[in-house]
Amino acid sequence: MDIGPVQDEQQRTSKVWTVPNVLSMLRLAGVPLFLWLVLGPEADAWALALLMVSGVTDWADGYLARRLDQYSKLGEILDPVADRLYILAVVVGLALRDVIPWWVALLLPLRDLLLWGLVPFLRTRGYSALPVHFLGKAATFNLLYAFPLLLLGDGEGRIASLAEVFGWAFAFWGIGLYWWAGILYAWQVRTLLRETERGAPAGVREAPGG
Template sequence: MDTAEDRIWTIPNLLSFLRLLGVPVFLWLILGPKADGWAIALLMLAGFSDWLDGKLARAWNQTSRLGRLIDPAADRLYILATLLGLLLREIIPWWLVALVLARDLLLLCMVPILRRLGYGPALPVHFLGKAATANLMYAFPLLFLAAHAGWYSEISAIFGWAFVIWGTGLYWWAGVLYVVQVRMLARAPR
């Protein structure tokens, strides 16, 4: 018998799938024709759809296991694609990419432990992780804008780097909290 948690065809899941499909388009826009305006618009649309799918899932009672997997996966892929694009365009330094990716690799190491403990591949996302992702999603379009000559480039750089620094700090803080949660689950009596 299917439960509400097993649903696949929901509006929030559709939005997450569309967001996933946008990742290769986004990469092509920034690395191929270097159509930064379109890439920024797509990134902003992805950020809005990320907020909207969560809002609709809760409001319409359409949360699902699939949604809890693909929503953060889409976020991670956009972050990875954007970091890659910014790095290859020489807009950000390699160490920033390494710092963000190291956090994701750390959490990837938690997956086998969670599975052994009988939990899904990931723990529920908490507010700190969402705040970190939001900061990074604000930062990336600003850094793209900062790379262009114009009256807005300096202010975009200031705000972009502020969001990157704050977002990366929150990203790591959320990662550490996830590791602590996994450790507490591993030590808890069965």
């Protein structure tokens, strides 16, 4: 058996300093900066610009990972973590600014807490995590558009009014899809628990896609 290709693949996926990973790290560094801009000087224009840069880099790191063949295990973790932290930072910032009600700000992290609570059950069957579902990606897409629009809508004039309308439209779709994806994840975990026996080493298998 030729283990050379296997070792090469492991070395390739274990790399840290790749272009996509650096972009994801920069996105993570922008999270506290965004909160400071929104809650400190209330520099909404700069906060919006930061969110736009974050959106571009979110697309760019996935594109470059495919284009440059720079997939890595770290990148698989950094990208969704950066998305969730940005969503959390935005909803907390907007809630503290009274742009959105607190029930909206609480709905999203509650869903993530639900999914994190399922991970120990997955590990009893030897699975480390569930794969990203297309509904989750669609939800993230809607939310990453919704909250910048709502921030832009926190003003006066026709543009602000239109931004608020479209922002809430994206927000309701995003929240609905976010929870729908969460329910599907929970159902998938239930199915795995019923159909898979205990005993496999935790984290050695990848759960089948939904």
